[in-house]
Amino acid sequence: MVKADQVKEWWRQAKYGMFIHWGVYSFLGGEWQGKRTPFVAEWIMARENISREDYLDVAKEFNPEDFDADTIVALAKKSGMKYIVYTAKHHDGFAMYHSKCCQDNIIDATPFERDPLKELSSACKKEGIKLCLYYSHAQDWLHPQGYNLVTRDNKALDFDAYLEEKALPQLEELLTNYGDIGLIWFDSPIIISKENSQRVYDLVKRLQPECMINYRIGNECGDYYCTGDNQLPSTPMDVDWEMPGTTNDSWGYKYYDHNWKDPSETLRWLVRVNSRGGNYLLNVGPDGNGLIPAESANILEEVGDWLSRNGQGIYASKIAPMPTYVREGVEMTYRPGKLYLHIFDQCDKEHIPLFCIKNKVKKIAILSTGEALTYEDRDTPVSQLHEHILVINLPKEKREKYATVICIEIEGDLEFTTMDKLS
Numbered sequence: 001m002v003k004a005d006q007v008k009e010w011w012r013q014a015k016y017g018m019f020i021h022w023g024v025y026s027f028l029g030g031e032w033q034g035k036r037t038p039f040v041a042e043w044i045m046a047r048e049n050i051s052r053e054d055y056l057d058v059a060k061e062f063n064p065e066d067f068d069a070d071t072i073v074a075l076a077k078k079s080g081m082k083y084i085v086y087t088a089k090h091h092d093g094f095a096m097y098h099s100k101c102c103q104d105n106i107i108d109a110t111p112f113e114r115d116p117l118k119e120l121s122s123a124c125k126k127e128g129i130k131l132c133l134y135y136s137h138a139q140d141w142l143h144p145q146g147y148n149l150v151t152r153d154n155k156a157l158d159f160d161a162y163l164e165e166k167a168l169p170q171l172e173e174l175l176t177n178y179g180d181i182g183l184i185w186f187d188s189p190i191i192i193s194k195e196n197s198q199r200v201y202d203l204v205k206r207l208q209p210e211c212m213i214n215y216r217i218g219n220e221c222g223d224y225y226c227t228g229d230n231q232l233p234s235t236p237m238d239v240d241w242e243m244p245g246t247t248n249d250s251w252g253y254k255y256y257d258h259n260w261k262d263p264s265e266t267l268r269w270l271v272r273v274n275s276r277g278g279n280y281l282l283n284v285g286p287d288g289n290g291l292i293p294a295e296s297a298n299i300l301e302e303v304g305d306w307l308s309r310n311g312q313g314i315y316a317s318k319i320a321p322m323p324t325y326v327r328e329g330v331e332m333t334y335r336p337g338k339l340y341l342h343i344f345d346q347c348d349k350e351h352i353p354l355f356c357i358k359n360k361v362k363k364i365a366i367l368s369t370g371e372a373l374t375y376e377d378r379d380t381p382v383s384q385l386h387e388h389i390l391v392i393n394l395p396k397e398k399r400e401k402y403a404t405v406i407c408i409e410i411e412g413d414l415e416f417t418t419m420d421k422l423s
């Protein structure tokens with residue numbers, strides 16, 4: 001069981017965060033010795049069996065001078081994202097901050113002379129964005145005793161040695177030198193024991209009791225749940241959960257991956273995650289110079305523009321606790337006194353029916369403009385199945401780009417016909 005009492009209100013309200021995958025692998029861009037790797041780009045060291053020496057040689061060329069924390073944090077803010085999760089160390093084992101306990105880090109092993117995490121930390125503080133960290137606590141391909149899902153016999157390793165020499169001391173650095181950390185996003189626990197998951201958990205809480213811990217710490221030791229990468233649950237889940245997602249098909253930068261989700265699809269992922277009760281952690285993969293690809297920046301900005309008008313239906317929203325039928329392309333979110341219908345292009349109807357709701361309706365309007373919509377409120381039974389139907393009129397010309405949000409203001413606490421009455 002996760003520890004829901006550890007989950008913070010800021011995170012429950014945030015609903016949308018920025019994931020940043022960035023490392024030495026970004027410099028390779030998904031290609032090693034002229035060969036394009038078939039796996040996601042951040043797995044290139046394991047997949048292409050790059051030796052420690054060769055990988056550290058690549059690091060010697062990694063000099064991301066265009067990295068600008070202010071620009072990245074400004075993009076997150078403008079895009080309506082409330083927290084940033086930065087890869088302090090991915091499975092490759094290379095620290096993307098100045099680690100004093102292991103030389104394999106961006107200050108000591110590259111020509112770059114700045115600590116990007118220091119810069120991100122102050123930029124986040126300035127802009128009011130929560131800084132959070134990704135830390136791969138079980139896999140480590142540069143440390144001889146870290147797990148490697150592709151090339152090592154994990155059972156034969158002295159995992160405790162890795163934990164004590166590297167992971168625990170690095171976590172201590174991360175939680176001591178960079179101010180308040182909103183959460184630590186562990187990943188890929190593989191065969192880590194419950195005892196070791198707990199050791200990691202306890203260290204984090206001892207150093208920063210307010211710091212949350214995600215599910216992938218392993219052995220049910222975390223504070224909140226996580227779905228698989230890009231995996232949407234089929235039904236709402238009334239627990240704290242998050243879905244990490246990509247803007248194309250890789251987390252780390254791949255120069256030849258142009259399979260971008262467009263803004264409409266990205267927004268649909270966000271709303272579907274939110275309407276099922278989750279937070280969407282959407283990834284960007286800066287390149288070897290430290291720049292976020294323009295394509296993904298554009299996607300984020302378009303979604304952010306929509307959110308600036310429609311955020312009320314997203315932030316702090318909850319699962320609509322009402323059984324109803326919706327058409328393809330319609331999602332629902334809820335906050336006390338208000339139901340939000342998110343109408344995407346997949347639904348091209350001009351009359352949107354809403355079944356089951358029993359409350360008196362105060363007003364139905366388009367959220368972004370406040371413009372009232374007409375509706376029929378049929379409170380006499382029209383069939384044995386439906387005691388009460390609202391039919392909302394949404395003329396084509398009133399539709400908004402990407403998705404139109406209809407806000408239904410109701411009187412009193414939400415009341416609805418139960419499912420058993422429907423069947």
Ligand code: H79
Pocket residue numbers: 021039040042043149150187188229244251
């Ligand atoms: O950081 C991103 C991924 O690198 C990481 N999680 C997100 C957030 C991740 N770690 N493990 N996994 C995802 C699952 C691994 C699946 C595997 Fe494979 C199947 C490893 C080897 C085969 C996927 C496909 C990764 C490489 C090929």
